[in-house]
Amino acid sequence: MTERTAWRETARDRARPVAPAPDRAALRAAALAHLARFGTTSAGLRQVLERQVQRWGRRAASAGLPSEDVAAQLARALDDIAPVVRDMADLGAVDDAAFAQSRARSLTRTGRSRRAVEAHLAARGVAGDLAETVLDDALGARGGEGRDTELAAALVFARRRRAGPFAPPCDAEPAGEAESGQAAEAAARRRRLVLEAMARAGFGRAVAEAALDMDPAEAEDRIIRMKSA
Incomplete structure (x- = not known):
């Protein structure tokens, strides 16, 4: 990513409000959408969801949210990933x-x-x-x-x-x-x-x-x- 591209993304993120971090329902929807297109393992799905949560954290930080709020929401979202992955395995969507x-x-x-x-x-x-x-x-x-x-x-x-x-x-x-x-x-x-x-x-x-x-x-x-x- 070039410096100019990074500046544009940062400016764009600051210009719009940031939604809350993905909750369990949002993570479940993201997991189902990914699995509808790609085969993966439990570890692979966990990495996909972790990247999504981390992307939210970067957007939130760029938008100026207080660091303690970002950290708290990140922690909650990351904790929700393991149950979502287990749900996908129980459904047979991940095997x-x-x-x-x-x-x-x-x-x-x-x-x-x-x-x-x-x-x-x-x-x-x-x-x-x-x-x-x-x-x-x-x-x-x-x-x-x-x-x-x-x-x-x-x-x-x-x-x-x-x-x-x-x-x-x-x-x-x-x-x-x-x-x-x-x-x-x-x-x-x-x-x-x-x-x-x-x-x-x-x-x-x-x-x-x-x-x-x-x-x-x-x-x-x-x-x-x-x-x-």
Whole structure:
């Protein structure tokens, strides 16, 4: 935000009266409006409502309300957030397990590793034990069915990079030994770079190597099976 924009917002806030801080009814309405558009977790909804209350506090302070009045109203509004979030959970409008399961499947189908999915869920407030249970249910247990899912996700990643079974075919054979050596060196470098990218994305070395070495027809079949599961 530029200094001029900040000045304009401050001037505008001072030019109009500030309504009281959101009460429980207002927070409930805001929660329902948000949930009608976005899926989230209990922690995510709490953050949304906290930001709304804090925005009110900044407007109230800019409008010149006494600091003690702002603080008292902020405290009351913040205290009302937890009951509203619990109400949403009781209604089924917020379901951390359902959110985690849906997000885990959708992210995996776009080529995210299990480790990346775990980090995504943790960032959105899904508890670690719940995330582990949901991932086992949605993607399969580690070392079993989960490995096949992880391999399929790695194949989707490789396809985006046009690597491994999805690498474009060479148009011509190297003319001599020197060119053949250069081509092999370039191919090895490309493979190393893709493996490094897959490692950064959370894929283990064994899974990444298996994905890059797979037959193209089998690779496509595994992706189709994973996305249709």
